[in-house]
Amino acid sequence: MKQYEITFIIDPVLPGDEIQTVAKAYEKLVENEGCNIVHVDDMGLRQLAYPINKRNSGVYKSIEFQTPSGAVISKMELALRRDERIMRFLTVKLDKYGVKYNSDKRNGLIGKKPKTISDTPVEESKAPIEDLTIIEGIGPKIAKLLNTGGINSYSQLAASSSEAIKTILSKGGPSYMVHDPSTWPQQADLAAAGKWAELNTLKEKLIGGIQPSSSEEE
């Protein structure tokens, strides 16, 4: 039993039910030849990469079937060629890898991987990532470091001690050692409470996020 796959493009200008009848007619043709239809893939209306017969889109259909003899192929291709409603077709014999690929694709094994990759950022965005760069002394790079260290919001930053922040920073490399996070929890506390005016006055006092040595803690 050889497995074949015929993909064809139906003229999209036909009325909707006629497109379905065209596709059904070819499925019937394959079945009448004693073939076993494995799957009919309805890819739907797609944009063409280049115009065919002055059409810019087409309805794609793909019939995958097993056949004991190849006799059906020539009959099928003759019918497709004579049909004016078919813009293009392609017959491909599937090897064992192709058969496996198509069955995997139907079962959702292929194409799942990009889904899981796209899933993770969605989950991350669910947890509120607040703009930590508002705090004096934190730039976009440090904000990213803190995010990977599990600090995503002002309240989390306010709750963590400056030592804990320092250990997160040291993971980012020696160049982050120069940053002094001693005032960051204090600033984050104001930001979490929404006291923006107070935060701004505090930021004006601070130089590079570090408490000036002359003024003591408020």
Place this chain on the structure above:
Amino acid sequence: MASRDDIKFLSNPNIGKDNKKYCRFKKFGIKHIDYKDPDFLIQFVNPQGKLLPRRITGNSLKYQKKVAVAVKRARHLAMMPYVTDLLK
């Protein structure tokens, strides 16, 4: 204080690294290349829609041939363009 650790890049750190190209089909065990997946095949053509050589993509000969066949089939079915510009 600039310690020794702070002086990072006196020369390009990527020079001398072993960034060898590899055949992704061999490495990840991809046995079949689908001609109905133009988003995947677009990686193997240049912005004009022409096939990229093996020396750029790193494909092994076996899979470069399969990529070429898949791209040509995709072109026939108007899923990829024969000629274009600014494809990528």
